[in-house]
């Protein structure tokens with residue numbers, strides 16, 4: 409039997425970028441959550457995937473709206489990455505952020521390096537997560553600054569600045 413702590417620790421050795429998944433809540437207001445379970449799939453059709461826990465608000469919203477945004481964070485957005493990793497009732501503190509609206513009405517988190525506006529093309533439920541395949545309908549880019557990274561359960565800056 410695999411040891412869960414050892415599994416979690418070993419997974420943490422995979423350094424990733426950090427995204428914020430944007431959706432619309434039940435009132436049609438923007439909702440965000442931090443996610444690093446993101447990957448490209450195909451160039452044609454242009455597809456990506458994200459893996460979303462069933463306990464999150466985001467999962468419920470994506471099940472209803474069938475669209476979502478992936479916003480790749482910069483190091484300057486580390487506070488936002490930490491903020492959107494908490495459940496909304498625990499999101500306290502002095503963070504400033506603004507949204508724009510994509511062509512298909514998905515919220516764009518301003519200041520992110522890249523935004524992918526996606527329609528859910530398919531999904532696969534496994535355990536307590538759903539893997540969503542997103543068809544990328546829109547890309548916005550704003551590549552100033554270095555990417556925010558996550559490694560070994562913490563924020564990571566390979567340049568050491």
Ligand SMILES: Cc1cc2nc3c(=O)[nH]c(=O)nc-3n(C[C@H](O)[C@H](O)[C@H](O)COP(=O)(O)O)c2cc1C
Pocket residue numbers: 426440441442443444445446459460461462463464465466467489492493494495496558
């Ligand atoms: C670096 C980092 C990456 C995360 N990646 C994911 C992820 O890929 N999928 C996921 O379901 N939760 C992920 N989380 C946890 C969610 O951000 C967290 O559960 C959040 O509170 C969900 O917000 P919501 O319930 O309002 O949607 C991650 C957290 C951190 C700090």
